[in-house]
Amino acid sequence: MEKMKFVLVGCGRIATLHVAGYRDREDAELWGVYDKNPQAAKRFAAEHGIPKVYDSYEAVLADPAVTGVELLVPHHLHCELTVAACRAKKHVSVQKPMALNLAECDEMIAAAKENGVVLKVFENFVHYPPYLLLKDLIARGEIGEIRGVRYKMCNASLYSENIPGADARAKHTDASKDDCPRTGWKVDPSSWLWRLNGSLCGGGPVVFDDGYHKFSLFLDLVGGVEKVCAWIDETPALPGIMQDVPAVIMWKYADKKVYGVWDVTAAPDLYVKGKYYTCDERMEVTGTRGVLWLTRCTAEMLDTVAPVVLYRDGKLTEFWDVPSDWQDAFIHSTKDFIESIRDGREPVLTGERGREVLAFALAAMASSEQKKEIYLTGQEDRKKQKRRGVLSIFGKKQA
Numbered sequence: 001m002e003k004m005k006f007v008l009v010g011c012g013r014i015a016t017l018h019v020a021g022y023r024d025r026e027d028a029e030l031w032g033v034y035d036k037n038p039q040a041a042k043r044f045a046a047e048h049g050i051p052k053v054y055d056s057y058e059a060v061l062a063d064p065a066v067t068g069v070e071l072l073v074p075h076h077l078h079c080e081l082t083v084a085a086c087r088a089k090k091h092v093s094v095q096k097p098m099a100l101n102l103a104e105c106d107e108m109i110a111a112a113k114e115n116g117v118v119l120k121v122f123e124n125f126v127h128y129p130p131y132l133l134l135k136d137l138i139a140r141g142e143i144g145e146i147r148g149v150r151y152k153m154c155n156a157s158l159y160s161e162n163i164p165g166a167d168a169r170a171k172h173t174d175a176s177k178d179d180c181p182r183t184g185w186k187v188d189p190s191s192w193l194w195r196l197n198g199s200l201c202g203g204g205p206v207v208f209d210d211g212y213h214k215f216s217l218f219l220d221l222v223g224g225v226e227k228v229c230a231w232i233d234e235t236p237a238l239p240g241i242m243q244d245v246p247a248v249i250m251w252k253y254a255d256k257k258v259y260g261v262w263d264v265t266a267a268p269d270l271y272v273k274g275k276y277y278t279c280d281e282r283m284e285v286t287g288t289r290g291v292l293w294l295t296r297c298t299a300e301m302l303d304t305v306a307p308v309v310l311y312r313d314g315k316l317t318e319f320w321d322v323p324s325d326w327q328d329a330f331i332h333s334t335k336d337f338i339e340s341i342r343d344g345r346e347p348v349l350t351g352e353r354g355r356e357v358l359a360f361a362l363a364a365m366a367s368s369e370q371k372k373e374i375y376l377t378g379q380e381d382r383k384k385q386k387r388r389g390v391l392s393i394f395g396k397k398q399a
């Protein structure tokens with residue numbers, strides 16, 4: 001069988017987790033990379049044994065061998081690069097958040113439909129195995145009907161390897177510095193810089209950017225949302241740079257008396273264990289006869305507690321036998337992209353679903369800005385932002 005060939009566009013921080021999903025497949029391979037920084041592309045290809053390095057996005061799209069692209073670039077480029085890929089008849093997986101506003105989502109959805117290609121929004125949390133187990137337990141009736149959803153998120157410092165957290169742990173305990181290894185991965189400052197520019201990122205780095213994952217989970221778990229009410233404040237993330245925390249976001253699901261609440265805190269000296277971003281996440285789902293907890297996702301602060309815990313009928317059951325590395329979610333999401341093309345089916349996060357997730361996020365931001373609850377039906381879109389055109393040959397000039 002001839003393998004489908006995929007190209008990663010953008011070889012930054014997250015690209016490293018997009019490689020494993022292509023390994024050892026008979027139907028697909030990671031064929032090439034492109035980054036506007038040629039050195040980054042060459043380095044990444046060499047490190048991961050990827051055969052081809054393109055010198056422009058136009059060259060990727062003009063190559064008849066290429067089946068599809070994975071767009072791993074800053075958010076202001078998502079719409080433009082997606083539309084161009086669709087016009088070149090390439091299938092597209094675009095990293096979250098789908099776009100900067102709903103009008104852009106509509107353009108992307110229309111381009112994919114007109115050209116008969118798959119459009120997948122790459123949001124990995126809905127593919128995280130412990131979350132899938134939690135959903136499965138709910139589907140099997142273990143907690144009865146869902147009555148409420150709570151999500152707690154706490155970011156440690158944004159410094160690479162959570163250095164302040166490790167230093168604080170050493171200072172406040174008897175442990176030596178050697179016993180308090182740094183946690184979290186290295187993040188190049190360039191990876192934060194565009195995120196802290198609203199016109200490139202589309203919103204704050206926490207509620208808008210990372211938050212897309214959480215809004216996606218909340219919709220995936222229960223269904224459509226009727227209204228949202230939020231407070232989103234600001235605190236320093238790095239010297240001179242603000243982040244959109246603390247925040248509390250509340251919502252009501254449509255057609256049912258089920259409410260959700262997500263609270264986000266930043267704790268700069270917190271020692272969070274984990275290999276990736278040092279972001280602690282926990283979810284609690286209350287049902288009519290039981291409660292379920294998801295105790296982690298990106299990081300593993302509660303590593304002595306099982307990834308999924310069930311309380312029912314006076315008994316606590318811990319579920320340890322489930323892969324819980326954050327990367328597993330990326331592998332499953334990549335698999336979903338490849339197999340949706342191979343099998344001619346829709347991916348889990350279609351363009352339409354990706355748009356719904358963005359609408360939820362934008363409603364939360366609008367609620368905080370306007371100091372009132374926002375109904376999702378009839379919600380006003382954000383003004384279309386001016387974008388810098390990066391493509392000359394495929395599209396008309398963007399507004």
Ligand SMILES: NC(=O)c1ccc[n+]([C@@H]2O[C@H](COP(=O)([O-])OP(=O)(O)OC[C@H]3O[C@@H](n4cnc5c(N)ncnc54)[C@H](O)[C@@H]3O)[C@@H](O)[C@H]2O)c1
Binds near residue numbers: 071095
């Ligand atoms: N799923 C997750 O959990 C997760 C985590 C982090 C990032 N992301 C998403 O992945 C995407 C990339 O984020 P990142 O953290 O890797 O960012 P990054 O800044 O580390 O990497 C972005 C890369 O894109 C390249 N680039 C910029 N403009 C380009 C262009 N016009 N053409 C080609 N390459 C270009 C940059 O040179 C850089 O190498 C974003 O959408 C982000 O929200 C998702």
